[in-house]
Amino acid sequence: MNRRGLALLAALLAVSGGVRAQQDASDVAPALRPAVIAYRSGDMPTAEATLRALAPGNADAEAWLGAVLLERGADKEGLRYIQRAADAGSLEGSHRLALVYAQGLAGTPRNEARAAELFDKAANAGHVRAQINLGILYMRGLGVPRDLVNARAWLEKAAASGDPQALYTLGRALSESSEQVPPDPVRAADLFRRAADKGHALAGLRYGLMLSEGVGIKRDVAAAQRYLMQARDSGIPEASLAMGDMVARTPASRDKAANERVVQAAITWYDAAAQAGVPSAQFKLANAYFSGVGVARDPAQAQRWYTRAAQQGLPQAQHALGIMLLGGVAGAPDRVEGYKWLLLAERAGHPDSRPVRDKTADQLSPTEKRQAETLAQRFTPVLERPIDATLRPASSR
Numbered sequence: 001m002n003r004r005g006l007a008l009l010a011a012l013l014a015v016s017g018g019v020r021a022q023q024d025a026s027d028v029a030p031a032l033r034p035a036v037i038a039y040r041s042g043d044m045p046t047a048e049a050t051l052r053a054l055a056p057g058n059a060d061a062e063a064w065l066g067a068v069l070l071e072r073g074a075d076k077e078g079l080r081y082i083q084r085a086a087d088a089g090s091l092e093g094s095h096r097l098a099l100v101y102a103q104g105l106a107g108t109p110r111n112e113a114r115a116a117e118l119f120d121k122a123a124n125a126g127h128v129r130a131q132i133n134l135g136i137l138y139m140r141g142l143g144v145p146r147d148l149v150n151a152r153a154w155l156e157k158a159a160a161s162g163d164p165q166a167l168y169t170l171g172r173a174l175s176e177s178s179e180q181v182p183p184d185p186v187r188a189a190d191l192f193r194r195a196a197d198k199g200h201a202l203a204g205l206r207y208g209l210m211l212s213e214g215v216g217i218k219r220d221v222a223a224a225q226r227y228l229m230q231a232r233d234s235g236i237p238e239a240s241l242a243m244g245d246m247v248a249r250t251p252a253s254r255d256k257a258a259n260e261r262v263v264q265a266a267i268t269w270y271d272a273a274a275q276a277g278v279p280s281a282q283f284k285l286a287n288a289y290f291s292g293v294g295v296a297r298d299p300a301q302a303q304r305w306y307t308r309a310a311q312q313g314l315p316q317a318q319h320a321l322g323i324m325l326l327g328g329v330a331g332a333p334d335r336v337e338g339y340k341w342l343l344l345a346e347r348a349g350h351p352d353s354r355p356v357r358d359k360t361a362d363q364l365s366p367t368e369k370r371q372a373e374t375l376a377q378r379f380t381p382v383l384e385r386p387i388d389a390t391l392r393p394a395s396s397r
Contacts, residue, residue, distance in 0.1 A: 027128065027163075028092075032061060039064065044072055055081070059090035067096055075106035086118070094122040095130045102133070102143075112143025123154060131158035132166050139173050148178040159191070167195035168203040175206075185216030196227055201234035208239065212246050221246065237276030237385075244269030244281065260294075267294035274305060277384030282309035283317045290320075299330040310341060313381030315348035322353070326360055335364055339372035344379055 025033040025040070035050035048068045054061035063085035069078030082100065085093025098118035104110035116137050122130035131154045137143050138151035152173045158166035171191035174184040189210045195203035208227035211220045224246065231239035248266040252259050267288050273281030286305035289298045303324050309317030318341045324330060325338030339360065346353035361369065 028064075029060060031058075032064060035061070036064060039068055044068055048072075059085040059088035060092045062088075063090050063092035063096050066093075070100075070106060079106040079108070091122040091125050091127040091130070094118045095127055095133070098122070098130065098133065102137075112137065114143070116143035123157075128158045128161050128163050128166060131155070132163075132169050135169060135173065139176070146178070147180070148173065148176060149180050152181070162198075164195040164198040164200040164203065167191045167198070168200050168206075171195065171203065171206065185210070187216075189216035196230070199234075201231045201236050204228070204231040204234070205236050205239050205242065209242055212242065237273045237278050237281075240269045240273035240276070241278050241281040241284075244273065244284070263294040274308075277308075277312075279309040279312040279314040279317065279384075282306075282312075283314055283320075286317065286320065299324070303330040308384070310344075311381065312383055313348070315345045315350040315353075318342070318345035318348065319350045319353050319356075323356060335360075336368050336372045336375070339364060339369065340375040340379070343372060343376040347376070 025036040028036050031054065032051075035047050035054065038044075038050065039047035048065065051061050051065035051068060055065050062081045066078040066081035066085065069075075069081065079100065082093055082096045086097040087093075095118070098115040100106055100108050101111045101118065102115035116134065119130045119134040119137065123134045135151045135154035135158065138147045138154065140146065144150075152170065155166060155170035155173050159170045168191070171188040174188040174191065177183040189207060192203045192207035192210065196207045204227045208224045208231060210216050211224035211227065213219065225243070228239045228242050228246075232243070244266045247262060247269060250262045267285070270281045270285045270288070274285045282305045286302045286309065288294050289305065290302035291297065295301075303321065306317045306321040306324065310321045322338045322341030322345060325334045325341065327333060327338075339357065342353045342357040342360075346357060364372070
Protein backbone atom coordinates (compact mmCIF):
# COMPACT_ATOMS: atom_id res chain seq x y z
CA MET A 1 0.00 0.00 0.00
CA ASN A 2 1.35 3.47 -0.89
CA ARG A 3 1.72 6.32 1.58
CA ARG A 4 -1.53 7.93 0.51
CA GLY A 5 -3.29 4.63 1.16
CA LEU A 6 -1.67 4.37 4.57
CA ALA A 7 -2.81 7.87 5.43
CA LEU A 8 -6.33 6.92 4.43
CA LEU A 9 -6.27 3.77 6.54
CA ALA A 10 -4.91 5.59 9.57
CA ALA A 11 -7.59 8.24 9.18
CA LEU A 12 -10.41 5.76 8.73
CA LEU A 13 -9.52 3.49 11.62
CA ALA A 14 -11.01 5.84 14.13
CA VAL A 15 -13.72 5.83 16.69
CA SER A 16 -13.74 9.05 18.68
CA GLY A 17 -12.19 11.71 16.49
CA GLY A 18 -14.16 14.45 14.88
CA VAL A 19 -16.54 14.25 17.80
CA ARG A 20 -16.53 15.68 21.26
CA ALA A 21 -14.83 13.29 23.64
CA GLN A 22 -17.14 10.92 25.48
CA GLN A 23 -16.45 12.60 28.79
CA ASP A 24 -18.60 10.11 30.66
CA ALA A 25 -16.65 7.18 29.13
CA SER A 26 -19.93 5.26 29.13
CA ASP A 27 -18.47 2.73 26.70
CA VAL A 28 -16.13 1.27 29.35
CA ALA A 29 -16.56 -0.40 32.72
CA PRO A 30 -17.24 2.02 35.63
CA ALA A 31 -13.90 1.28 37.30
CA LEU A 32 -12.03 2.39 34.18
CA ARG A 33 -13.99 5.54 33.47
CA PRO A 34 -11.85 8.07 35.38
CA ALA A 35 -8.72 6.80 33.62
CA VAL A 36 -10.34 6.73 30.18
CA ILE A 37 -11.78 10.21 30.69
CA ALA A 38 -8.28 11.45 31.54
CA TYR A 39 -6.89 9.67 28.47
CA ARG A 40 -9.50 11.09 26.12
CA SER A 41 -9.00 14.59 27.48
CA GLY A 42 -5.25 14.33 26.89
CA ASP A 43 -4.19 13.99 30.52
CA MET A 44 -1.76 11.13 29.93
CA PRO A 45 0.06 11.24 33.29
CA THR A 46 -3.21 10.82 35.20
CA ALA A 47 -4.44 8.15 32.80
CA GLU A 48 -1.22 6.17 33.04
CA ALA A 49 -0.98 6.37 36.82
CA THR A 50 -4.61 5.32 37.27
CA LEU A 51 -4.37 2.47 34.78
CA ARG A 52 -1.12 1.14 36.28
CA ALA A 53 -2.90 0.87 39.60
CA LEU A 54 -5.81 -0.97 37.99
CA ALA A 55 -3.84 -3.18 35.59
CA PRO A 56 -2.92 -6.07 37.93
CA GLY A 57 -5.69 -8.61 37.41
CA ASN A 58 -7.67 -6.38 35.00
CA ALA A 59 -7.02 -7.21 31.33
CA ASP A 60 -9.10 -4.30 30.01
CA ALA A 61 -7.04 -1.89 32.12
CA GLU A 62 -3.91 -3.45 30.66
CA ALA A 63 -5.24 -2.84 27.15
CA TRP A 64 -5.95 0.82 27.87
CA LEU A 65 -2.59 1.21 29.58
CA GLY A 66 -0.96 -0.21 26.47
CA ALA A 67 -2.78 2.38 24.38
CA VAL A 68 -1.54 5.19 26.62
CA LEU A 69 2.02 3.90 26.45
CA LEU A 70 1.93 3.61 22.64
CA GLU A 71 0.68 7.17 22.37
CA ARG A 72 3.53 8.52 24.43
CA GLY A 73 6.13 6.47 22.53
CA ALA A 74 6.80 3.62 24.94
CA ASP A 75 6.16 1.10 22.16
CA LYS A 76 7.77 -2.02 23.61
CA GLU A 77 6.04 -1.79 26.97
CA GLY A 78 2.75 -0.71 25.42
CA LEU A 79 2.69 -3.60 22.99
CA ARG A 80 3.47 -6.02 25.80
CA TYR A 81 0.44 -4.86 27.79
CA ILE A 82 -1.84 -5.00 24.74
CA GLN A 83 -0.70 -8.49 23.78
CA ARG A 84 -1.13 -9.72 27.33
CA ALA A 85 -4.63 -8.25 27.50
CA ALA A 86 -5.59 -9.89 24.21
CA ASP A 87 -4.20 -13.24 25.38
CA ALA A 88 -6.28 -12.93 28.55
CA GLY A 89 -9.46 -12.59 26.48
CA SER A 90 -9.99 -8.82 26.78
CA LEU A 91 -12.11 -7.49 23.91
CA GLU A 92 -10.35 -4.15 24.26
CA GLY A 93 -7.06 -6.02 24.06
CA SER A 94 -8.09 -7.76 20.82
CA HIS A 95 -9.27 -4.45 19.39
CA ARG A 96 -6.05 -2.67 20.31
CA LEU A 97 -3.92 -5.48 18.94
CA ALA A 98 -5.93 -5.36 15.71
CA LEU A 99 -5.10 -1.66 15.42
CA VAL A 100 -1.42 -2.44 15.91
CA TYR A 101 -1.52 -4.82 12.94
CA ALA A 102 -3.77 -2.59 10.82
CA GLN A 103 -1.49 0.43 11.15
CA GLY A 104 1.88 -1.22 11.68
CA LEU A 105 2.32 0.33 15.11
CA ALA A 106 5.16 -0.26 17.57
CA GLY A 107 7.44 -1.67 14.88
CA THR A 108 4.99 -4.46 14.09
CA PRO A 109 4.74 -5.35 10.38
CA ARG A 110 1.42 -4.25 8.95
CA ASN A 111 -0.93 -7.21 8.52
CA GLU A 112 -4.49 -6.22 7.62
CA ALA A 113 -5.65 -9.84 7.38
CA ARG A 114 -4.57 -10.46 10.99
CA ALA A 115 -6.19 -7.17 11.99
CA ALA A 116 -9.46 -8.30 10.40
CA GLU A 117 -9.36 -11.56 12.39
CA LEU A 118 -8.88 -9.70 15.66
CA PHE A 119 -11.50 -7.07 14.86
CA ASP A 120 -13.91 -9.90 13.96
CA LYS A 121 -13.32 -11.61 17.31
CA ALA A 122 -14.09 -8.46 19.29
CA ALA A 123 -16.91 -7.36 16.97
CA ASN A 124 -18.76 -10.66 17.31
CA ALA A 125 -18.63 -10.20 21.08
CA GLY A 126 -20.27 -6.76 20.78
CA HIS A 127 -17.29 -4.40 20.87
CA VAL A 128 -18.63 -1.31 19.07
CA ARG A 129 -15.34 0.18 17.92
CA ALA A 130 -14.23 -3.20 16.59
CA GLN A 131 -17.51 -3.42 14.68
CA ILE A 132 -16.82 0.01 13.18
CA ASN A 133 -13.29 -0.86 12.18
CA LEU A 134 -14.24 -4.26 10.79
CA GLY A 135 -16.91 -2.52 8.72
CA ILE A 136 -14.26 -0.13 7.42
CA LEU A 137 -11.98 -3.00 6.38
CA TYR A 138 -14.83 -4.59 4.42
CA MET A 139 -15.74 -1.22 2.92
CA ARG A 140 -12.17 -0.67 1.70
CA GLY A 141 -11.20 -4.28 0.99
CA LEU A 142 -8.29 -4.22 3.44
CA GLY A 143 -7.31 -7.65 4.72
CA VAL A 144 -10.65 -9.00 3.49
CA PRO A 145 -12.41 -8.91 0.09
CA ARG A 146 -14.29 -5.64 -0.46
CA ASP A 147 -17.88 -6.36 0.54
CA LEU A 148 -20.15 -3.37 1.01
CA VAL A 149 -23.03 -5.56 2.19
CA ASN A 150 -20.93 -7.00 4.99
CA ALA A 151 -19.50 -3.57 5.76
CA ARG A 152 -22.95 -2.10 6.16
CA ALA A 153 -24.09 -5.03 8.28
CA TRP A 154 -21.30 -4.52 10.82
CA LEU A 155 -21.78 -0.77 10.82
CA GLU A 156 -25.53 -1.19 11.37
CA LYS A 157 -24.72 -3.20 14.51
CA ALA A 158 -22.38 -0.48 15.73
CA ALA A 159 -24.79 2.33 14.87
CA ALA A 160 -27.54 0.69 16.92
CA SER A 161 -25.60 1.88 19.97
CA GLY A 162 -26.05 5.50 18.88
CA ASP A 163 -22.29 6.02 18.78
CA PRO A 164 -21.66 9.11 16.61
CA GLN A 165 -18.63 7.59 14.90
CA ALA A 166 -20.69 4.53 14.01
CA LEU A 167 -23.47 6.72 12.63
CA TYR A 168 -20.98 8.69 10.57
CA THR A 169 -19.17 5.63 9.20
CA LEU A 170 -22.46 3.92 8.30
CA GLY A 171 -23.39 7.11 6.46
CA ARG A 172 -20.11 6.83 4.57
CA ALA A 173 -20.90 3.22 3.64
CA LEU A 174 -24.41 4.14 2.49
CA SER A 175 -22.97 6.92 0.33
CA GLU A 176 -20.99 4.36 -1.65
CA SER A 177 -22.17 1.70 -4.07
CA SER A 178 -20.99 -1.61 -5.49
CA GLU A 179 -22.31 -4.28 -7.83
CA GLN A 180 -24.11 -5.67 -4.80
CA VAL A 181 -25.91 -2.58 -3.51
CA PRO A 182 -26.77 0.97 -4.64
CA PRO A 183 -26.10 4.07 -2.58
CA ASP A 184 -28.76 5.35 -0.19
CA PRO A 185 -28.22 9.12 0.03
CA VAL A 186 -31.47 9.75 1.90
CA ARG A 187 -30.51 7.53 4.80
CA ALA A 188 -26.89 8.67 4.63
CA ALA A 189 -28.00 12.27 5.05
CA ASP A 190 -30.07 11.35 8.09
CA LEU A 191 -27.16 9.48 9.66
CA PHE A 192 -24.78 12.39 9.07
CA ARG A 193 -27.32 14.74 10.66
CA ARG A 194 -27.69 12.53 13.72
CA ALA A 195 -23.92 12.20 14.12
CA ALA A 196 -23.40 15.93 13.56
CA ASP A 197 -25.99 16.77 16.18
CA LYS A 198 -23.98 14.63 18.62
CA GLY A 199 -20.88 16.71 17.88
CA HIS A 200 -19.21 14.77 15.06
CA ALA A 201 -17.50 17.47 13.01
CA LEU A 202 -16.88 15.46 9.83
CA ALA A 203 -20.51 14.37 9.82
CA GLY A 204 -21.39 18.06 10.01
CA LEU A 205 -19.22 18.73 6.98
CA ARG A 206 -20.85 15.96 4.96
CA TYR A 207 -24.36 16.90 6.03
CA GLY A 208 -23.67 20.53 5.20
CA LEU A 209 -22.45 19.53 1.74
CA MET A 210 -25.56 17.41 1.15
CA LEU A 211 -27.78 20.31 2.22
CA SER A 212 -25.90 22.72 -0.03
CA GLU A 213 -26.24 20.45 -3.06
CA GLY A 214 -29.67 18.96 -2.35
CA VAL A 215 -28.34 15.39 -2.24
CA GLY A 216 -30.49 12.99 -0.20
CA ILE A 217 -32.34 15.93 1.29
CA LYS A 218 -34.02 19.14 0.14
CA ARG A 219 -31.51 21.88 -0.61
CA ASP A 220 -31.30 24.36 2.27
CA VAL A 221 -28.52 26.92 1.99
CA ALA A 222 -29.09 28.48 5.42
CA ALA A 223 -28.97 25.10 7.17
CA ALA A 224 -25.95 24.09 5.10
CA GLN A 225 -24.10 27.18 6.26
CA ARG A 226 -24.91 26.43 9.91
CA TYR A 227 -23.53 22.90 9.73
CA LEU A 228 -20.50 23.94 7.69
CA MET A 229 -19.67 26.73 10.11
CA GLN A 230 -19.95 24.29 13.02
CA ALA A 231 -17.56 21.95 11.21
CA ARG A 232 -15.15 24.78 10.51
CA ASP A 233 -15.25 25.91 14.13
CA SER A 234 -14.46 22.31 15.11
CA GLY A 235 -11.26 22.40 13.06
CA ILE A 236 -12.39 21.04 9.68
CA PRO A 237 -10.81 23.29 7.00
CA GLU A 238 -12.65 21.46 4.22
CA ALA A 239 -15.72 23.28 5.52
CA SER A 240 -14.08 26.56 4.50
CA LEU A 241 -13.61 25.14 1.01
CA ALA A 242 -17.29 24.19 0.93
CA MET A 243 -18.29 27.67 2.11
CA GLY A 244 -16.17 29.18 -0.65
CA ASP A 245 -17.87 26.97 -3.22
CA MET A 246 -21.30 27.98 -1.94
CA VAL A 247 -20.42 31.66 -2.15
CA ALA A 248 -18.91 31.20 -5.62
CA ARG A 249 -22.21 29.73 -6.84
CA THR A 250 -24.09 32.92 -5.91
CA PRO A 251 -25.93 34.10 -9.05
CA ALA A 252 -24.42 37.25 -10.57
CA SER A 253 -26.37 40.48 -10.25
CA ARG A 254 -26.34 43.76 -12.13
CA ASP A 255 -24.41 45.33 -9.26
CA LYS A 256 -20.76 44.92 -10.24
CA ALA A 257 -19.54 45.98 -6.81
CA ALA A 258 -21.74 43.35 -5.16
CA ASN A 259 -20.43 40.72 -7.56
CA GLU A 260 -16.86 41.67 -6.69
CA ARG A 261 -17.62 41.35 -2.98
CA VAL A 262 -19.00 37.87 -3.58
CA VAL A 263 -15.84 36.85 -5.44
CA GLN A 264 -13.60 38.27 -2.73
CA ALA A 265 -15.62 36.46 -0.06
CA ALA A 266 -15.15 33.17 -1.91
CA ILE A 267 -11.41 33.84 -2.20
CA THR A 268 -11.22 34.50 1.54
CA TRP A 269 -12.78 31.12 2.25
CA TYR A 270 -10.47 29.40 -0.24
CA ASP A 271 -7.46 31.09 1.31
CA ALA A 272 -8.42 29.84 4.78
CA ALA A 273 -8.76 26.27 3.54
CA ALA A 274 -5.59 26.50 1.42
CA GLN A 275 -3.52 27.77 4.31
CA ALA A 276 -4.75 24.78 6.33
CA GLY A 277 -3.51 22.37 3.65
CA VAL A 278 -6.63 21.47 1.63
CA PRO A 279 -5.33 20.74 -1.90
CA SER A 280 -8.51 21.58 -3.83
CA ALA A 281 -8.61 24.98 -2.10
CA GLN A 282 -4.95 25.53 -2.95
CA PHE A 283 -5.74 24.80 -6.60
CA LYS A 284 -8.67 27.21 -6.65
CA LEU A 285 -6.64 29.92 -4.94
CA ALA A 286 -3.87 29.38 -7.49
CA ASN A 287 -6.40 29.80 -10.29
CA ALA A 288 -7.48 33.11 -8.78
CA TYR A 289 -3.91 34.42 -8.64
CA PHE A 290 -3.20 33.18 -12.15
CA SER A 291 -6.23 34.89 -13.66
CA GLY A 292 -6.42 37.88 -11.31
CA VAL A 293 -9.98 37.13 -10.16
CA GLY A 294 -10.72 38.51 -6.71
CA VAL A 295 -7.02 39.22 -6.16
CA ALA A 296 -4.28 41.01 -8.05
CA ARG A 297 -2.81 38.80 -10.77
CA ASP A 298 0.36 37.20 -9.41
CA PRO A 299 1.86 34.27 -11.38
CA ALA A 300 4.47 33.62 -8.68
CA GLN A 301 1.76 33.17 -6.06
CA ALA A 302 -0.21 31.01 -8.47
CA GLN A 303 2.81 28.76 -9.00
CA ARG A 304 3.39 28.55 -5.25
CA TRP A 305 -0.16 27.32 -4.62
CA TYR A 306 -0.17 24.99 -7.62
CA THR A 307 3.05 23.50 -6.27
CA ARG A 308 1.60 22.82 -2.81
CA ALA A 309 -1.47 21.15 -4.30
CA ALA A 310 0.60 19.21 -6.87
CA GLN A 311 2.90 17.86 -4.19
CA GLN A 312 -0.17 16.46 -2.44
CA GLY A 313 -1.06 14.57 -5.61
CA LEU A 314 -3.85 16.71 -7.09
CA PRO A 315 -3.80 16.01 -10.87
CA GLN A 316 -5.33 19.35 -11.89
CA ALA A 317 -2.60 21.21 -10.01
CA GLN A 318 0.11 18.96 -11.44
CA HIS A 319 -1.14 19.73 -14.96
CA ALA A 320 -1.25 23.48 -14.38
CA LEU A 321 2.15 23.50 -12.68
CA GLY A 322 3.69 21.54 -15.54
CA ILE A 323 2.46 24.09 -18.07
CA MET A 324 3.70 27.01 -15.96
CA LEU A 325 7.15 25.50 -15.56
CA LEU A 326 7.51 24.58 -19.22
CA GLY A 327 6.54 28.09 -20.27
CA GLY A 328 8.45 29.93 -17.55
CA VAL A 329 5.31 31.86 -16.67
CA ALA A 330 6.53 32.83 -13.19
CA GLY A 331 10.28 32.74 -13.80
CA ALA A 332 12.87 30.80 -15.73
CA PRO A 333 11.51 27.74 -17.59
CA ASP A 334 12.23 24.34 -16.08
CA ARG A 335 11.53 21.80 -18.78
CA VAL A 336 12.48 18.73 -16.76
CA GLU A 337 10.25 19.63 -13.81
CA GLY A 338 7.45 20.76 -16.09
CA TYR A 339 7.55 17.52 -18.07
CA LYS A 340 7.64 15.55 -14.81
CA TRP A 341 4.45 17.16 -13.55
CA LEU A 342 2.67 16.54 -16.84
CA LEU A 343 3.69 12.89 -16.68
CA LEU A 344 2.28 12.62 -13.18
CA ALA A 345 -0.95 14.39 -14.11
CA GLU A 346 -1.36 12.11 -17.14
CA ARG A 347 -0.81 8.99 -15.06
CA ALA A 348 -3.37 10.23 -12.55
CA GLY A 349 -5.93 10.49 -15.33
CA HIS A 350 -5.93 14.18 -16.26
CA PRO A 351 -7.41 14.21 -19.78
CA ASP A 352 -5.43 17.16 -21.17
CA SER A 353 -1.95 16.28 -19.95
CA ARG A 354 -0.93 13.81 -22.64
CA PRO A 355 -1.64 16.15 -25.61
CA VAL A 356 0.34 18.93 -23.94
CA ARG A 357 3.17 16.59 -23.08
CA ASP A 358 3.27 15.22 -26.63
CA LYS A 359 3.56 18.73 -28.02
CA THR A 360 6.49 19.55 -25.76
CA ALA A 361 8.32 16.22 -26.04
CA ASP A 362 10.30 17.33 -29.11
CA GLN A 363 11.64 20.32 -27.18
CA LEU A 364 13.41 18.08 -24.65
CA SER A 365 16.55 16.11 -25.18
CA PRO A 366 16.52 12.36 -24.51
CA THR A 367 18.53 13.04 -21.34
CA GLU A 368 15.99 15.58 -20.09
CA LYS A 369 13.12 13.18 -20.74
CA ARG A 370 14.89 10.40 -18.86
CA GLN A 371 15.49 12.76 -15.95
CA ALA A 372 11.83 13.73 -15.89
CA GLU A 373 10.75 10.07 -16.05
CA THR A 374 13.03 9.21 -13.15
CA LEU A 375 11.69 12.08 -11.06
CA ALA A 376 8.11 11.06 -11.84
CA GLN A 377 8.80 7.46 -10.83
CA ARG A 378 10.29 8.60 -7.53
CA PHE A 379 7.43 10.97 -6.73
CA THR A 380 5.34 10.22 -3.67
CA PRO A 381 2.49 12.54 -2.67
CA VAL A 382 3.06 14.26 0.65
CA LEU A 383 -0.16 15.23 2.37
CA GLU A 384 -0.09 18.44 4.37
CA ARG A 385 -2.84 17.03 6.54
CA PRO A 386 -4.05 13.42 6.71
CA ILE A 387 -7.27 12.59 4.94
CA ASP A 388 -10.11 13.12 7.43
CA ALA A 389 -7.47 14.53 9.73
CA THR A 390 -9.85 15.14 12.61
CA LEU A 391 -10.67 11.45 12.83
CA ARG A 392 -8.35 10.39 15.60
CA PRO A 393 -6.96 6.87 15.15
CA ALA A 394 -8.81 4.45 17.37
CA SER A 395 -5.51 3.58 19.00
CA SER A 396 -5.45 7.14 20.33
CA ARG A 397 -8.88 7.42 21.87
